[in-house]
Amino acid sequence: MSWFESLILGLVQGLTEFLPISSSAHLRLTAAFAGWEDPGAAFTAITQIGTEAAVLIYFRKDIAKIISTWFRSLYTASLRSEQDAKMGWLVIVGSIPIGVLGLTLKDQIEGPFRDLRVTATTLVVMGIVLGVADRLAARDEEGGRHRAVRERKTLRQLSVKDGLIFGVCQAMALIPGVSRSGATISGGLLLGFTREAAARYSFLLAIPAVLASGAFEVKDVVESPGHIVWGPTIFATVIAFVVGYAVIAWFMKFITTRSFMPFVVYRIILGILLFVLVGAGVLSPHAGESGG
Template sequence: MTWFESFILGLVQGLTEFLPISSSAHLRLTAAFADWHDPGAAFTAITQIGTEAAVLIYFRKDIARIITAWSRSLVNKELRGDHDAQMGWLVIVGSIPIGVLGVTLKDQIEGPFRDLRLTATTLIVMGIVLGVADRLAARDETGGKHRSIRERKTLSELGVRDGLIFGICQAMALVPGVSRSGATISGGLLMGYTREAAARYSFLLAIPAVLASGVFELKDAGSSGHISWGPTVFATVIAFVVGYAVIAWFMKFITTKSFMPFVIYRVLLGIVLFVLIAAGVLSPHAAESAG
């Protein structure tokens, strides 16, 4: 991997990690369209450490409050009913599905799941799911037939069942094209949470999963020697800087705007991929064997 490639891939990672359009799919597609070698699951996992560092800094007050309350509740039973202490447990519970499936499906994640036909399918299908969830939320917020915005759930109403469902949605992002934020936000909206609540929990829930995945890949990459460390670290730094700016923008965007631009983008990109593959312009395994 060249330094230019690492810069572009780090930029793509930072721009797409927190938007509901799938960073893993865009890293894969960037390599395919540029005729570069597929950066692979290890590169993706390691550069995600950069974007998660942005989450840690942006949500530092929330994270510090949750960790403090959770830690204190371990020795003080009276604090176990505190919302922040409960949130600590809910993040742990929600991380179980992706932890189990990530280990179980490791070979598939690094192999068959990277087929561009599957990526195109998940881009379209999950785009439609996000669109439906967004329309339901919009109808509630405008006082439609169902709920008003005041009746939509906040994180104070999050329980073990919903936390586990959020976690299952997050685990779907092991397939490129699904999108971690897209899947968890869609799940949250369908369960009746506000856009802000669904997005906030999505980002918090991703922290243990992404950091664990990154450390795991670091260990494997260090022993195998099959990674360009300089460019990878450079890409991780780029992803951190760009990712922080995207979080700040996205959290403001969702308070007043619809997810429909992302829905349209996902569906169109998926259709374009299918057309290019069907026409023979792009191989489903493009870039995998490129130098």
């Protein structure tokens, strides 16, 4: 991997990680369209550490309160009813599905799931799911102003069952094209949460999953040197961090007043275009894959 490739891939990672359009799909497609080798699951996992560092800094006050209250609640019973203590447990519970499936499906994640036809399918299907979830949320918000339908839930109403469902949605993002934020936000909207609540929990839930995945990949790379070029990868990770922070700040403001429909339309158009290009033979389903 060249330094130019790492610059472009770092930009792509930072721009797409927090938007519901799938960063892993865009990294895969950028390599395929440019004629580069697939950066691979290890590169994706390590650069995601950069974007997750942006989450840690952006939500640093929330995270500090959650961690502090959760730890103190382990030996102070009166704190166990505090929202921050509950959120600590809910993040742990919500992280279980992706941990189990990530280890179980590791070979598929690094192999068959990277087929561009799979990516095209998930882009379209999850785009439709996000669109449906967004319209339901918009209907509730509009109805709420006219005292017609249910009020959307906040994170104070998040239950263990909700956390597990969010976690299963997050685990779906192991397949390129699904999108971690897209799947979890869609799940949250379908569960009746506000856009802001769904996005906030989505970002918090991603922290242990992404950091664990990155650490796991770093361990594998250290044990099997030669599978990744460290200089460009670290450079891409730094770029992803800087761009990712700016995107989080913009996205959290965007969703308070706007719908997700622009992302829905983008996903569906990109997925259909990808189907056409693969079907016409312009792109191989395995274009850009390492060793192929």
